[in-house]
Every structure is written in C-alpha cells, then in structure tokens.
Amino acid sequence: MNTVLAKNKTAAAWKPICALEDIPRLGSRVVKSAGGDIAVFRTAEDEVYALHDKCPHKGGPLSQGIVHGRRVTCPMHGWNLQLDSGEAVAPDVGHCGTFNVKVEDGQVFLAA
Amino acid sequence: MKRSRLVLVGNGMAGVRTLEELLKLAPDHYDITVFGAEPHGNYNRILLSPVLAGEMKLPEIMLNDLDWYRDNGITLHAGRKVVKIDRIRRKVVAEDGTEESYDRLLLATGSVPFMPPIPGRDLPGVLAYRDIADTEAMIEAAQAHRHAVVIGGGLLGLEAANGLKLRGMDVTVVHLADWLMERQLDQVSADMLQASLEARGLTFLLGKQTEAFVQGESGRVCAVRMKDGLEIPADLVVVAAGIRPNTALAESAGLHCNRGIVVNDTLQTYDPRIYAVGECVAHRGIAYGLVAPLFEQGKVAANHLANYGIARYSGSTVSTKLKVTGIDVFSAGDFSGGGKTEEIVLHDRKAGVYKKLVIENERIVGAVLYGDTADSSWYFQLMRDGKDIGDIRGHLMIGQNHIGDVGHQGKSHAAELPDSFEVCGCNGVCKGTIVKAIKEKGLFSLDDVRKHTKASSSCGSCTGLVEQILASTVGGAYQQTESKKKPVCGCTDRTHEEVRRAIREHRLLSIADAMRFLEWRTPDGCASCRPALNYYLISTWPHEAKDDPQSRFINERAHANIQKDGTFSVVPRMWGGLTTPDELRRIADVAEKYAIPTVKVTGGQRIDLLGIRKADLPGVWADLGMPSGHAYGKSIRTVKTCVGSEHCRFGTQQSMSMGVALEKMLYGMGSPHKVKLAVSGCPRNCAEAGIKDVGVIGVDSGWEIYVAGNGGIKTEVAQFLCKVKTREEAMEVTAAFLQLYREEGWYLERTVHYVQRVGLDHVKQAVVEDMEKRRALHARLLFALKDYEDPWRAAVEQPLVRREFEPLEA
Numbered sequence: 001m002n003t004v005l006a007k008n009k010t011a012a013a014w015k016p017i018c019a020l021e022d023i024p025r026l027g028s029r030v031v032k033s034a035g036g037d038i039a040v041f042r043t044a045e046d047e048v049y050a051l052h053d054k055c056p057h058k059g060g061p062l063s064q065g066i067v068h069g070r071r072v073t074c075p076m077h078g079w080n081l082q083l084d085s086g087e088a089v090a091p092d093v094g095h096c097g098t099f100n101v102k103v104e105d106g107q108v109f110l111a112a
Numbered sequence: 113m114k115r116s117r118l119v120l121v122g123n124g125m126a127g128v129r130t131l132e133e134l135l136k137l138a139p140d141h142y143d144i145t146v147f148g149a150e151p152h153g154n155y156n157r158i159l160l161s162p163v164l165a166g167e168m169k170l171p172e173i174m175l176n177d178l179d180w181y182r183d184n185g186i187t188l189h190a191g192r193k194v195v196k197i198d199r200i201r202r203k204v205v206a207e208d209g210t211e212e213s214y215d216r217l218l219l220a221t222g223s224v225p226f227m228p229p230i231p232g233r234d235l236p237g238v239l240a241y242r243d244i245a246d247t248e249a250m251i252e253a254a255q256a257h258r259h260a261v262v263i264g265g266g267l268l269g270l271e272a273a274n275g276l277k278l279r280g281m282d283v284t285v286v287h288l289a290d291w292l293m294e295r296q297l298d299q300v301s302a303d304m305l306q307a308s309l310e311a312r313g314l315t316f317l318l319g320k321q322t323e324a325f326v327q328g329e330s331g332r333v334c335a336v337r338m339k340d341g342l343e344i345p346a347d348l349v350v351v352a353a354g355i356r357p358n359t360a361l362a363e364s365a366g367l368h369c370n371r372g373i374v375v376n377d378t379l380q381t382y383d384p385r386i387y388a389v390g391e392c393v394a395h396r397g398i399a400y401g402l403v404a405p406l407f408e409q410g411k412v413a414a415n416h417l418a419n420y421g422i423a424r425y426s427g428s429t430v431s432t433k434l435k436v437t438g439i440d441v442f443s444a445g446d447f448s449g450g451g452k453t454e455e456i457v458l459h460d461r462k463a464g465v466y467k468k469l470v471i472e473n474e475r476i477v478g479a480v481l482y483g484d485t486a487d488s489s490w491y492f493q494l495m496r497d498g499k500d501i502g503d504i505r506g507h508l509m510i511g512q513n514h515i516g517d518v519g520h521q522g523k524s525h526a527a528e529l530p531d532s533f534e535v536c537g538c539n540g541v542c543k544g545t546i547v548k549a550i551k552e553k554g555l556f557s558l559d560d561v562r563k564h565t566k567a568s569s570s571c572g573s574c575t576g577l578v579e580q581i582l583a584s585t586v587g588g589a590y591q592q593t594e595s596k597k598k599p600v601c602g603c604t605d606r607t608h609e610e611v612r613r614a615i616r617e618h619r620l621l622s623i624a625d626a627m628r629f630l631e632w633r634t635p636d637g638c639a640s641c642r643p644a645l646n647y648y649l650i651s652t653w654p655h656e657a658k659d660d661p662q663s664r665f666i667n668e669r670a671h672a673n674i675q676k677d678g679t680f681s682v683v684p685r686m687w688g689g690l691t692t693p694d695e696l697r698r699i700a701d702v703a704e705k706y707a708i709p710t711v712k713v714t715g716g717q718r719i720d721l722l723g724i725r726k727a728d729l730p731g732v733w734a735d736l737g738m739p740s741g742h743a744y745g746k747s748i749r750t751v752k753t754c755v756g757s758e759h760c761r762f763g764t765q766q767s768m769s770m771g772v773a774l775e776k777m778l779y780g781m782g783s784p785h786k787v788k789l790a791v792s793g794c795p796r797n798c799a800e801a802g803i804k805d806v807g808v809i810g811v812d813s814g815w816e817i818y819v820a821g822n823g824g825i826k827t828e829v830a831q832f833l834c835k836v837k838t839r840e841e842a843m844e845v846t847a848a849f850l851q852l853y854r855e856e857g858w859y860l861e862r863t864v865h866y867v868q869r870v871g872l873d874h875v876k877q878a879v880v881e882d883m884e885k886r887r888a889l890h891a892r893l894l895f896a897l898k899d900y901e902d903p904w905r906a907a908v909e910q911p912l913v914r915r916e917f918e919p920l921e922a
Contacts, residue, residue: 017920026636026662030919038922044636061678064666066639073639075666075674077539078569080639091553091564110922 014109028063033112039063049083050101056094115143119214121194123148126390126406127220133414144186145212151191153177160247164275175554197365223355223391232325237333238349241272254279257347261336265292269352274436284315296432296443301466301482357392357399372399377424379413389413402430429496442488445478458509474502487511489579526580538570550585571825601640603632608858615648621657644859651854654896667744671903681722683743684736688753688771689717702735716750729917733904740904747782751775756793765810767793780900784857802830805863806846815842820867828864834880848879848889
C-alpha cells in the first residue's frame with residue numbers, strides 16, 4: 001500500500017505513528033502533539049486521513065465519532081465533517097484543520 | 113458515458129420538486145431542460161394569496177431563482193409554452209419553435225382555472241385566479257376600481273375576496289351552493305366562517321347562479337347579473353369556480369387522459385418514456401389540487417427517473433387550511449360523517465370555536481376545525497396513521513398538549529408567539545430563526561427544519577411546536593411525514609419495521625449483509641443507521657451476529673459517558689443501589705489516585721466519577737474492581753429500590769433483594785433505548801416505580817407490575833400491566849416484557865413510545881395472557897444474556913480492546 005492520500009501542503013517531516021492495523025476500520029486513533037490532539041481515521045477502503053481533533057462547532061473530539069464513507073460524525077452534537085477536506089457537511093458551515101498522512105508498507109506516517 | 117436527456121414541461125412546484133428529489137438521488141444522470149409558460153423561476157403558488165393580501169412580496173415567494181437552474185446545470189426556457197410532443201421522434205416543440213429532444217419526459221402542466229360558459233367571460237376585467245400575472249392584474253384593478261365580485265366561495269375564491277378587500281375594494285362573493293367551502297366544511301363551520309368574513313366587510317350571495325357579465329360603456333365589465341334577475345355592480349370579476357387538470361398538451365400527443373393524465377403507481381403515463389406529476393395527473397382516478405400530495409408524487413417519480421425503481425405512490429390523504437390571516441380553518445377526510453360513523457363535537461359559539469371529529473371503528477376518518485386549529489397536525493397524523501383512539505377519546509378535544517408527546521413547550525399557538533420565543537430549549541433556537549430559515553431556504557418538512565436550524569433535533573420535545581410553526585409559515589405546503597412510513601435515515605427508504613423484518617426473515621447476520629440486502633444507498637451507512645442496524649442484528653441473532661464496536665456511539669465503545677470537555681464519567685454497578693464499606697473505600701481511593709474532580713450520587717442510586725481522561729479509564733476500572741454500571745448504554749441501567757420490608761416498618765415485600773435479583777438477571781441487556789427499573793416494597797412507592805420502564809410495587813398479597821413509565825423529557829406515568837403472587841412470576845413477566853420490547857422496539861424508542869405504538873393490549877396478550885409466549889420470551893432473554901462478559905474487565909484484560917484507550921505519540 002503506497003498511496004499518498006493527502007496533498008503536500010506543508011513541509012513538516014513525516015513521522016511514523018503506528019501500523020495501519022492499529023487503527024480499526026471505520027475507526028480512529030488519537031495522536032498527541034504539541035499543537036493539540038490529532039485524530040487519525042481509517043475508512044472502510046483503508047484510506048487514512050488526519051484532522052485536528054476538535055469539531056469547529058463546539059470543540060468536540062472528532063476522534064470519538066462514528067466514521068462512515070469519507071465522513072465522521074462528531075459525538076457531541078452530530079455535525080458531519082468531510083475527512084479529506086475538513087469541511088463541515090451542509091447545511092452546517094465550518095472548517096477543521098487537516099494534516100498530511102500517508103501509508104507505506106502498512107505503516108502510517110503523519111506530517112504535523 | 114453520454115448523459116440521458118430529461119425534459120420537464122411545467123416549471124411549477126410539482127415539477128421542480130421532482131427535479132430537486134432527482135438531483136439528490138442521481139445528480140449526474142441527466143441533462144435537464146425545463147419549459148415554463150410563465151416568465152419566472154419556480155415560485156410557491158400557495159403564497160399568492162398572502163401576496164394579493166399585501167402580506168408578502170413576490171421575491172419572498174420564489175422557491176428557485178434563476179441562479180438555482182444555472183448552479184444545477186439546468187437549461188430553463190422560461191416564458192416558452194410547449195405546444196407539441198412528438199413521441200415518435202421524442203422531442204417537444206414550443207410556441208416560438210424551440211425544440212428539445214428527450215430520452216425521458218416529465219409532464220407537470222398543472223391545472224387551468226375552470227371558466228363556466230357565462231356570457232361576457234371574455235370582457236376586460238374578468239379574470240381567473242391562478243398565477244402571478246392574475247395576481248398582478250388584481251392588484252392593479254384594486255388601485256383603479258371599487259367593486260369586485262368573486263364567483264365561487266371555495267378556498268381560492270375566499271382567499272381572493274379577502275385579498276381584494278384588504279386592497280380596499282368592496283367585495284361580493286357569489287356562490288352556487290348553500291354554504292361556503294361546501295367541499296371542505298359542514299354547514300355549522302361554514303356559517304361561522306361566513307360570519308367572521310362578513311365582520312370584515314365582505315358580502316355574500318349564496319345559492320345564486322350567475323347568468324351573465326354585463327359590459328359597461330368603457331368596454332370593461334360593469335356588473336354581474338344573476339339568474340333571478342339581481343344585478344350587482346362589478347369593475348372586477350374574479351372567477352374561482354374550481355380548477356381542471358391541464359391535459360391539453362398530453363391529449364394532443366395521444367396520451368391516455370381521463371380527468372387528468374392517467375398514471376400508474378410509479379407516476380408513469382401510458383407512454384413508458386413519459387412521466388407526469390402534479391395537478392395535471394389522475395392517479396387511481398383522483399386529481400389532487402393541493403400541494404402535499406404533489407410532493408409525495410414528485411418523490412416517487414424522482415426515484416424512478418433515477419432508475420432506483422423501488423418507490424410506489426399509493427395515493428394521499430389530504431387536508432385543507434384556509435390562508436386568511438386571523439381565521440383558522442382546517443378540514444380533512446370525511447368531514448360530513450353519516451353512515452357507520454359517529455362524531456365528537458365541541459361548539460363554543462361565543463369563543464368562535466368549532467371542532468368536529470368524525471370517527472369510525474375508534475379511528476378518526478375526518479375532521480373540521482374552526483377557530484382553534486392548533487391540534488390539526490395531531491388529528492391529521494392520527495387519521496393518516498389510522499391510530500386507535502379508544503384510550504385517548506376523553507382527551508381528544510382538549511388537545512395534544514394534554515396528552516401526546518409534544519412536551520412542555522407545545523402549549524402556545526405557533527402563530528401568536530413572538531419571534532424571540534425560544535422554541536428549542538436544547539439548541540437555543542428561537543421562533544424567528546426557524547421562520548427565517550423556512551422562508552429563505554424554502555423548507556417544507558420537519559427534517560429540513562431540523563437540519564438547517566437544529567430545532568427539535570435533540571430531545572424532540574418541541575417537535576409539535578416546530579411542526580405548528582412550519583404549518584403556519586408555509587401554509588398548505590406543509591408536508592407531514594407519516595411516522596409509520598418514516599425511513600431509518602437518509603441512507604435508505606426502508607422503515608425500522610421493514611429493516612427488522614428483513615433481518616429476521618432473511619437471517620441477516622452482519623451490517624454489510626443487511627445493507628446489501630436492503631439496498632442501502634451509502635457504502636457504510638451513517639451515524640444514525642449503523643447503531644440501529646447493529647442493535648437489530650445482535651438482538652435478533654444473539655451469539656450469532658457479531659457486535660460491531662465501530663457502529664456504536666462512543667459511550668458504548670468506551671464503556672463510559674463522554675462529557676462536554678471530552679473527558680469521561682464512570683459509574684460502577686451497585687446492585688439494587690446497595691454497596692459496601694469496601695467498595696466505598698476503593699471508590700474513594702480511585703478518586704484520589706486519578707485526581708477525579710467530581711464525585712456525585714446519581715438518581716439511580718449509584719456513584720458517578722466525573723472528569724476522567726480516556727487513557728485513565730482502564731486503570732480506573734482495574735482499581736475499582738467493580739462491574740460496569742452501563743450508565744452509558746442503550747441497555748439496562750439501574751434497578752432503583754426502596755428499603756422494603758428488610759428494614760422499613762411499612763414494607764410489605766423485600767424490595768432490596770428483589771431489585772438485586774432483577775438487576776442480576778438483566779445484567780448486560782442491550783435494548784433499543786435505555787431501560788430503568790424500580791422496585792418499591794409497598795404502595796407508598798418510595799422507589800418511584802411509577803415513572804420507570806418497569807416498575808414493580810410490592811403489596812401484601814404479591815407484586816404489581818407497571819410498564820412504560822418515563823421520568824424524562826415528558827413525564828409519563830407507567831401503566832398497570834398485571835399483578836402476580838410470587839417473586840419468580842414477577843421476574844418472568846419483567847423479563848418477558850423487556851424481551852418483547854427488545855424484539856419489537858425501534859432503535860432509540862423508549863418503552864413508553866413503544867407501548868403507545870403497539871398498544872398495551874398487544875403487550876398484555878404476549879406477556880400476561882399467553883403463558884407459552886411469556887415463557888418463550890423469558891427463555892429467549894436468558895439465552896441472549898448467557899455468558900455476558902463485563903466490558904470493563906475485558907478492557908482491562910485484553911490488549912486489543914485496551915488499544916481503544918491509548919493515545920499515540922507522533
């Protein structure tokens with residue numbers, strides 16, 4: 001598995017965080033970082049995405065939400081966020097920061 | 113792939129609504145072209161009356177402006193009337209020669225006003241009332257002229273008359289029948305309506321037939337002459353004598369028409385490439401002239417145009433509301449009664465209130481409301497659902513706020529509330545916000561309003577009020593969903609009932625299988641349907657279907673309650689509310705060791721530790737050494753007990769040990785929603801058993817069992833189920849009732865709503881009367897709960913489960 005899923009928009013270095021198998025399908029893991037928690041999601045198709053673990057609505061931890069398609073539903077008030085863009089799904093309006101992640105040889109790398 | 117071409121003839125509410133539904137299902141399937149005879153985008157025709165009355169302006173009633181067509185890649189030919197359909201070459205031709213080819217054609221040509229063959233009907237100043245042009249002509253006439261005559265005292269005629277009166281004209285309504293709106297009202301309500309319209313200055317001539325419109329010197333109409341010779345002055349005549357389906361185009365193309373374009377249950381005409389929706393259609397012999405059925409038709413037509421092919425339209429029950437500000441009239445179904453029907457009537461002449469419900473076999477089949485229509489949505493829902501009203505008969509006239517599930521905030525009449533009134537207490541949504549969203553975003557359904565404003569999307573207690581606001585804002589366009597037909601979520605058209613049945617009858621064992629079999633539209637569902645499916649699978653096939661933690665809400669995945677700051681709370685189980693010094697010592701130690709900020713006693717007689725970081729949860733559980741209290745689950749929560757005859761001088765039964773036994777029997781029981789029990793040792797009922805899902809009350813001669821109580825959003829007193837002699841019987845009945853609920857309840861439906869839906873008699877039959885059924889239910893519950901493993905211990909002992917709680921480092 002060599003798919004680079006996120007666009008390279010920052011120059012942060014890639015850091016290994018876990019094996020792909022360590023994240024449940026349609027689930028997530030939390031990565032502690034200096035700039036706040038990061039939620040790393042795995043879809044049913046084994047795509048991996050990373051978002052700031054803070055819902056733009058009232059700051060709920062997105063990592064704890066239910067993942068479906070390329071979306072996660074915030075556990076606090078049910079906002080849906082697009083995993084690939086960080087955009088809230090209409091009619092809600094908001095944006096959540098995204099991070100670059102990639103999977104190489106079953107290992108997940110995060111650039112944050 | 114080349115896209116198919118879809119042409120819509122008729123740029124009105126039914127046709128464009130069909131396109132909107134189609135774009136939701138298959139946005140890229142068609143290149144779409146729309147022909148509209150009027151030179152506008154799509155507007156809400158129902159709101160022409162408020163425009164005429166000067167209460168709204170034209171831009172406010174636009175539903176789809178020209179940008180909408182452009183944004184959705186739709187070609188709009190506004191102001192071009194289609195005059196020919198060439199079914200052989202599959203193209204339509206407009207008056208100006210514009211041609212468009214189609215692969216599929218949708219006809220939504222609406223209706224035309226019926227113009228009786230009265231001499232003088234072509235005179236200047238004689239109008240029908242149908243579209244924006246008519247409305248503008250009437251507004252113009254009102255500025256220059258004085259006398260208006262409206263022919264027809266039906267819904268549309270009265271709205272026109274009221275509007276013209278408000279515009280300053282002297283208005284006389286001429287009506288053929290003996291009372292107004294005779295197709296919607298009985299004579300009593302019609303007389304009341306007439307009196308209040310007369311008080312506003314309108315004049316009525318009933319039982320009169322028009323002979324001719326008389327031409328004046330200017331060439332314009334100047335009077336209306338009746339068959340009996342009476343002549344009244346008229347500078348403006350509005351003919352509102354009903355509408356006829358506009359089938360001219362379809363007939364000229366050789367499509368089968370019979371008082372409307374004849375369609376089948378998929379809205380297909382006799383030409384399989386041509387569909388038709390709206391007022392132009394005759395479905396099972398009925399042409400609907402109200403908007404709600406048209407929207408239902410649009411949804412079905414869209415489903416077939418999108419090649420889904422699963423929806424059917426089987427006709428609509430319709431209701432009518434008069435849109436005259438300050439006069440509330442509602443009518444639905446068979447309002448005249450007679451035959452096998454009976455009536456409940458409330459008539460308060462002084463207060464101007466009249467309510468009549470027509471009832472057949474304990475079901476509402478018709479209703480007329482005048483003066484107080486606050487409960488119209490409720491009656492209409494009861495009528496459409498065919499609900500047995502036997503139990504609530506005595507309360508029907510008093511209204512839903514005194515009985516149903518509207519909750520504490522459904523009291524006021526929506527229209528009278530100020531904009532600043534907080535409607536939804538959970539999400540802080542005021543009436544003004546809701547009204548604004550409805551108007552600006554063109555919302556028609558409760559679901560739309562929930563999505564856009566969040567009102568009534570949390571606890572739901574304000575649902576009734578939000579529906580009333582919706583109804584009063586959009587008038588007759590309000591679509592009420594039939595609760596029994598409501599799909600599980602946007603991922604499917606299947607109802608909870610259908611999903612449960614399919615899982616049971618086709619032995620579906622996984623979420624993926626269920627979604628495939630039931631043709632889910634999304635690859636892996638959403639946060640609404642996945643938890644429901646997961647519950648249905650494991651409750652139907654215990655020990656066979658595998659639980660899917662990723663389809664559970666976080667609380668059930670983390671076995672703790674998530675709090676607003678992302679920390680969790682932990683409630684260890686205390687059987688029957690009993691604890692020991694040793695447990696209390698351990699709880700105290702844990703609270704200190706993990707610096708737990710809040711320790712609270714719960715309403716369910718246990719101790720809540722709040723503010724625990726997720727990563728600390730397994731450590732907390734290991735140190736507590738107590739089983740999970742499941743305070744977080746759609747499952748058995750607690751069994752609250754009073755002291756009972758063990759200590760109490762009044763106690764008649766041992767309520768504490770009974771509570772412990774019940775809680776141990778039910779330990780680990782998942783259910784559609786949370787389940788709370790209580791056991792009291794005597795009728796003083798200190799354990800508050802009267803507001804629990806199952807309340808057991810000890811009496812000297814045995815145990816009384818009450819079910820379906822609720823102390824939450826709206827307090828519901830539990831209903832008496834039965835009385836038994838022994839403790840074993842009480843436990844068996846409790847288990848059987850809860851298993852029935854587990855097997856038949858819809859996900860997130862509390863026992864109170866489940867029992868309201870299926871009826872207490874149904875429950876009694878299975879749990880009290882039929883001993884075999886009771887035993888089987890009891891056995892099935894015990895089988896499902898066999899070998900249940902404490903989730904906290906699993907998380908402590910199994911590394912793979914523990915992983916859920918451990919953060920990663922970058």
